Amino acid sequence: MIHFIWVFLIVIGIVIAAVNGNVEVVTQAAMQAATQGVSLTLELAAILALWMGLLHLAERSGLIQALANRIRPLLHFLFPGLPKKSSAFGPMGMNIAANLLGLGNAATPCGLKTMAELQKINAKKDTASSAMITFLVLNTSSLTLLPATIIALRISTGSLNAGEIIMPAFLASLFGLTVGLLADAFLRKRRQA
Amino acid sequence: MVFLSKISVWIIPALLLLIPLWAYIKKVPVYDVFAEGAMEGVKTAVRIFPYIVTMLIAIAIFRDGGGLVYFSKLLSPVTELLGVPVQVAPLALVRPLSGSASLGMTAELLQTYGPDSFIGRMASVMQGSTDTTFYILTVYFGSQGIKKFRHAALVGIIADCAAFLAAVILCHFFFA
Secondary structure: OHHHHHHHHHHHHHHHHHHOOOOHHHHHHHHHHHHHHHHHHHHHHHHHHHHHHHHHHHHHOOHHHHHHHHHHHHHHHHOOOOOOOOOOHHHHHHHHHHHHOOOHHHHHHHHHHHHHHHHHOOOOOOEOOHHHHHHHHHHHOOOOOOOHHHHHHHHHOOOOOHHHHHHHHHHHHHHHHHHHHHHHHHHHHHHHO | OHHHHHHHHHHHHHHHHHHHHHHHHOOOOHHHHHHHHHHHHHHHHHHHHHHHHHHHHHHHHHHHHOHHHHHHHHOHHHHHHHOOOOOOHHHHHHOOOOHHHHHHHHHHHHHHHOOOOHHHHHHHHHHHHOOOHHHHHHHHHHOOOOOEOOOHHHHHHHHHHHHHHHHHHHHHHHHO
16 A cells, blocks of 8 residues: 555656656756655654653653553453553553543654554564554644644734634544544454455 | 633643653653654564555656646536535545645645635635544554455545535534
């Protein structure tokens, strides 16, 4: 799927540029994107170093465990295939807690840690396990109580009521998450059969 | 609102204060442990670096080549039917693909039409109600070398569509 999307994006972009007679745009776009990728990764490395350092402290002092325990019953329900003692539940709980607080930068390292833990018990190492897919649904729907970036953006453009979008945004992502989880459960069963 | 922005201002300093302090009280060797974590972070960034570049290149070619404009035009009958202002439609397409691109588009819409206009509000809700699905798939699966995504991309798209539909309906409901 991802191979198709990737090739599709490139082919369509180049064909349309060529038809419009400005194919030179493509060269610039590709070079710029690659450069952007480097600066983005550098930024990401800095943020990840900071958060991973902090998370390491949280982990070693038992904080992650305490937080995960609160969310765990819900996660057991969403991940029936994982053993209840699975070490994936620790960073997973932290990831979801961080997402709820709108701390995307803190959520990503925990999410990557979760993926590493899930990979340890994954039978086929090049194929996504069912638990991984469910976990990604939880992440891509971005259920958040505090969309900090967008609120900051609204304030900076002079909104009189920057917070008014919190409720509709929360309800919309809750609906997206519910539909996503149902679709995941349905497709997982159908493909196993 | 002042209260909420106060909270967001305080969250990160509070975490930076409380976690190291708590760890120190718990007799964790904080300096070394933090550095270990930082090393892990750098390693992670290095591992996902090629995937980020690869995806950004494809998105940039699609966008700057003009694919995005045609896609939006193609979808205009649908957007009119759903009651989405046509200015917001490209955002729905970019949102799952690129966080920085969609944030840039949202900023542009808020500046042009005003954050409290219907377009501005809908753009805000859309930006806030889903995440960059393909970026997350790429980074999370990429970090473990997983190449077969099974139904992950499909489920992600279904969830995004549902969230967008809900965002449109809720905006008409809240801000009509």
